Amino acid sequence: MLHLRVVCPPEHTTAVVDLLKAEPGATHLIVLRGVAVAPEGDVVEADVAREAADDVIEKLCARDLDHVGAITVEQIDTALSDSADKAAEDAPGEAADAVVWEELLARTGEESRLNGTFLGFMIIACLLAAVGVVTDSPVTIVGAMVVGPEFGPLAAIAVGLVRRRWDLVGRAVAAIAIGFLLAMVVTAGGTLLGQWAGLLDVNAVRGGHNVDFVYDVGVFSLIVALLAGAAGMLSMTSAKSAALVGVFISVTTIPAAGYAAVAAVLGEWQRCLYSFGQLVVNLVGIVLAAGLVLVLRKRTWTNRDNGRPLSTG
Template sequence: MLHLRAVCPPDKTAEALEVLRAHAGTAHLVVHRGAAVAPEGDLVEADIAREAADEIVGALCGLELDHTGGITLESLDTALSDAADAAEEAAPGEGADAVVWEELVARTGEESRLNVTYLAFLTIACLLAAAGVLTDSAVTIVGAMVVGPEFGPLAALAVGLVLRRRDLAGQAAAALAVGFPLAMVVTLGGALLVRVTDVFGEQAFELKQHSDVDFVFSVGVPSLVVAMLAGAAGMLAMTSAKSAALVGVFISVTTVPAAGYAVVAAVKGEWSRCLQSVGQLLVNLLGIVAAAAIVLIVRRNGQRSPMGTRPLSRG
């Protein structure tokens, strides 16, 4: 179940109530007359089945409440109510299969912003990946995969392409185009410092002896297959209630490790491995976006066309 709150101008409240009353997936409808202060109006609350959310939110946006008032959604972990159970039973489909498109746009938009936090996580992930390469530690490489925040922009890019949201796609592309080069430059500085100070020893840069991390730069068809499977799983997780599966996606693909390996190989002068690592990075990025976009297209079949017109919020 989801908890919906809508701030309505007084002249729109009756229509909003009619939308909510008319849908079988609605329960616990409450109206607070004159409770909203900024913007002024009435506050309407209801618990709605997840599988009904897209249709209800679309109808409320049709009343322009997203412009004249406001609409928010919150996930409910527990709802002890016969009315809530009846609403979930009456709503068509299964909650885990439902896609709330406006929620998806908002979520991917938030996770694809180019900000200090995103850059910090991506840089730390690349540094961890480089450390894993230098120490021939697959465990450290996996740690870098988990820390890396790059799936957010990749998912946003897929959503932007499928929904034809140029603002979202542009924001995601900027995060990737700026984030990876910046993280790799910082990692390059770190790798050079390590080599000059000989912290890990000269043998750390003998990459041909590091068999445990060879998978990072070995680009090929298997890499593309893994990337596409991970992208499909990641988008399924983001469009359903199975968000815990995203952790599995993070440790499936070698985007960040490939960037870290490319930097270390460049410091050593192993240009063949450096280029292979860059190829691995590109293959994974393209594979994830392509598979995620395919999943979105498939999931959109059978549902109403998502609105996808609301500009990204900076709030």
Template sequence: MLHLRAVCPPDRTGEAIRILRAHTGTAHLVVHHGVAVAPEGDLIEADIAREAADEIIESLCGLDLDHTGGITLEALDTAVSDAADKAEEAAPGEGADAVVWQELVGRSGEESRLTWTFQAFLTIACLLAAVGVITNSAVTIVGAMVVGPEFGPLAAIAVGVVLRRGDLVKQGAVALLGGFPIAMVITLGVVLVGNATGVLEVSKLAENHEVDFVYQVGIASLIVALLAGAAGMLSMTSAKSAALVGVFISVTTVPAAGYAVVAAVAGQWERCLYSAGQLLVNLIGIVAAAAIVLTLRRRGQRSRVTERPLSRG
């Protein structure tokens, strides 16, 4: 279940209540008249089934509440109520399968901005990858995969493509095209200093076979990227964020960037080129698979809405 709060102008309150009362996925409807201060108006609260959220929010936005008032959602871990149980049973589909599109757009936008925090995580991940490559440590490479924040912008691009939101595509692209070069340049400086001082010796790169998988690009790399992109988008759209950790560990985006830097310092230009190819294949594969999954889920959800049971009178 989700808890919905809507700040509503008084002249729209009656229509908003009608929408919520009419939908079978609504429970615990409460109205507070005149309590909203900024913007002024009424406050409407209700618990709604997750699978009904997208349709309800779309209807409320049709009243222009997203501009004249405000709509917020928060997840409910527990709802002990017969009314809540009935709402979930009456709503079409399953809660775990439902996509709340406004939530997805908001989350994608938030996690795809080129911020100092994003850049810091990406740089640290790239540095970890470089250290893992130099020390022949697959465990460190895995650590770099987990720390890397690049899935957020990739997901935003996929969401933007499917929903035709150019702002999300641009925002995700800026984060990637700006973040990766900066992280790689910083990593290059650290590796050069480390190699000059003997702390990080790149001379034995050709002997570090434990991490060869990072630069060995091929059809298997594309398959893994496609599967990771699909799993990542399923995780985001079903609110099962724990699965994202597995997605991070399965793809070699940041490790490929780190390997390219180390290979360049070592003069291994062929491996550097292959690593760049690995990075590109992973980025494209993740976005493509995420967009396909999102498209399929959108079509499936639309078909379930058309088959929704009759609303309450």
């Protein structure tokens, strides 16, 4: 279930309470009058079944409460209550299949921000991939896949395209482009430093190796990217987030970027080009599949998109 808190002007309180009383998927209704300071007003709280949350939030936004007041939603891990059980049973659908679209927009908007933490993870992941290439270590390559934070912005691109939120698309594209560019430049610098220090031999990327799958682009690269994108978006739009770890391990975006940087420094231009192709195929495949999942789940969203600006904090 989700915990819903609404800060509203006093003249809206009765309507909000009536709305939640009429919702079979809502329970544990609490009204606190005059306690809100900024913005001023009353506070109405309730626990709402996930499958009913999107409709409730839409009705609250239709009353302009996201502008004249505030609407916050939090995940409830455990609710020991017969009334909560009844609300979950009475709400239509299944919680795992429910999409809370405003929650998804907020989450992808946050994960698509270009900041120091995102860039730090991109650089570390790309450097790990380069070490995996040089040492021919598939385990290190997998570690780079897990550390890489690129799925967040890719999911944001898909959400933005499907919901026509071009501000979200622009932010996510900038994060991906700048993140990969900076990570590859730093990795190339690290490769040059390693070569100068005698830690790296040009033969490190020549011949057959266990990590050659990183640059071996083909039809299965696209298939894996499509499946990973679909699984990742299903995970983000449902209550089952554990699948994201498998998505991180299955795609070769970060490893391809690291391999391309190393190959370019060592003059292996064909492998550099193939690695870059692998990167592009994976990026495009993930976005396409994630977008398709959203389109297939489109029947659950409302026509209204309040177009709230993305959070910058």
